[in-house]
Amino acid sequence: MSDDMFLGVHLRTWLEAAVVLVVTALGYLALRAWTQRRAAHIAEAPPDAGVWSLRHWIDHLLAASLGQWAFLLWIYGPYVAISLLLADAAASGAQVAPAIQALVWLRDLTTIAALWWLLARIGRVVERRLTGMAGRSDNRWDDLALPVAGRAVRLALPLMAVILYAPLLEVSSNLQVVFSRVVTILLIGTVAAIVLQLVNQLSTLILARYRIDASDNLQARAVHTQVTVLKKVAVAAIVVFTAASMLMVFDSVRHFGTSILASAGVAGVILGFAAQRSIATLVAGFQIAVTQPIRIDDVVIVEGEWGRVEEITLTYVVVRIWDLRRLVLPVTYFIEKPFQNWTRASADRLGSVYIWVDYTFPVEEGRDALKRIIEGNPLWDGSFWNLQVSDATERTIQLRVLATAKDSSTEWDLRCDIRERFLAFIRDRHPASLPRVRADLPRVQMAGAPV
Incomplete structure (x- = not known):
């Protein structure tokens, strides 16, 4: 039987190849059965049961990646079987070298694809599990660390397939250099993405502790301003550093950077003069984040x-703007020019209302009426109010009403409400005290009238 051949290959080799395929199929069926049994066990267990045990994680990862493991199994099973056939044919004198080379290339490409798919699937499962664990934890640092770790695993694991398997590819040295540079660029980009995720998650965690919609939000606005600006600075620095690191992978760019170091002083002076406005703007933005002449929601x-x-x-x-327009100003405006900041020290405001009345108006009665108006108004913060005669002309007197509110928007509504209700009180109770013009006309003796 060993001398019998079929299509240039011994029957014994055909039998060995068939055994390899049968073993591959049995291995797939065993893996599928075991995975389904573990998946049923996971479904019956409580969600938090053994979340930190190694076996728990292995069960979850295998149950979620059955298709990827089966793909790898069906890559190498047929590869071994076909390799046996081609080796036997080559021993018999057949010209199968191109077929063997094509088979090796096909194995390498499908292996990289399968490993990428497998590790990407495992990364998504790990990210989902860690994010769910963070949601069930009461620790704020878990909300930061676990999602970032999950995203890092999801981004880094697929790259590991290329990093680990690319050196094993049977390619020329030039292609090896290309693969090495591509892997380096992908690694730099992955690290940058992980760092950006960390910066974003850290800023979100910090800002979540300071609610800007609270009534007393002075500290919250300060924190929001600093975190927002510093986050933008960090993102810009990471992007620039990442781009520079990727460019330095190429020898021509690295040599160019080395060659201009000698003239870096002159170039720095020239660039400084050319971009002084841009540099001043960036410095002003950083200065606002530190000194905070303005804050978010000021x-x-x-x-x-x-x-x-x-x-x-x-x-x-x-x-x-109050009418929903947007006024866009350079950050240098708030460093170089004067402006009013009504909430620099606190959000509460002291509002004033001016009303002109006649000299006959009873101020004390007006003060009693104003007390009822203000103290019954929900817009008043209960801190302070008063009524004073602040001016007098030859025709009228000026009443100034002061009242406090928790913020500028509430203060505006409070002033309008006080003005409306106090004017209604004067009109209804003392209409004669509204401003009027007096005239003293001399009496003229009419001809023929009795004296």
Whole structure:
């Protein structure tokens, strides 16, 4: 039987190849049965049962990656079987070298694809499990560390397939150099993505502790401003450093960078003069983050407009005007020019209302009426109010009403409400005390009238 041949291959070799395929099929069926049994066990267990045990993680990862393991199994099973056939044919004098080379290339490419798919699947499962564990934990640091670790695993694991298997590829030295540079660039990009995720998650965790919609939000606004600007600085630095690191992978770029080091002083001076406005803007943005002349949600008066600081970047500031327009100003504006910041020290405001009445108006009665108006108003913060005669002209007297509110928006509504209700009180109770013009006309003797 050993001398019998079929298609140039001994029957014994055909039998060996068939045994390899049968073993591959049996291995797949055993792996599938074991995985399904473990998946059923996982489904019956509580969600938090043994989340930190090694066997728990292995069960979950194998149950989620059955298709990927089966793909790898069916790559190497047929590869071994076909290799046996081709080796036997080559021993018999057949010209099968191109077929063997093609088979090796096919094995290498499918192996990289299968490993990438497998590790990407494992990374997604790990990320989902860690994110779920962070959601069930009461520790704030778990909310930061576990999701970032999950994303890092999801990004890094597929890259490991290329890093580990690329050196084993049977390719020329030039292609090895290309693969090495591509892997290095991917590794740099992956590390940068992980660091960006860490910066973003850390800023989110910090900002979640300071609610800017609270009534007393002075500290929250300060933290939001610092974190927002510093996050933008960190992101810009990471992007620039990543781009520079990727470019330095290429020898031509590295040699170019080395050659210009000798003229770096002159080039720095030239670039400094050419980009001094841009550099000054970036420095001003960083200065605002540190000194904080303005903060997120501050109430400011700029260019004669009342508005709130909506966004602060490294180069410009967006102010939301009261009528929902947006005023965009360079950050240097708030360093070089004067402006009003109504919430620099605190958010509460002291509002004033001016009303002109006649000299006959009873001020004490008006003060009693104003007490009922203000103290029954939900917009008043309960801190302070008063009524004073602040001015007098030849025709009227001026009443000034002062009242406090928790913030500028509430203060505006409170002033309008006080003005409306106090004017209604004067109109209904003392209409004769509204401003009027007096005239003293001399009496004229009419002809023929009795004296």
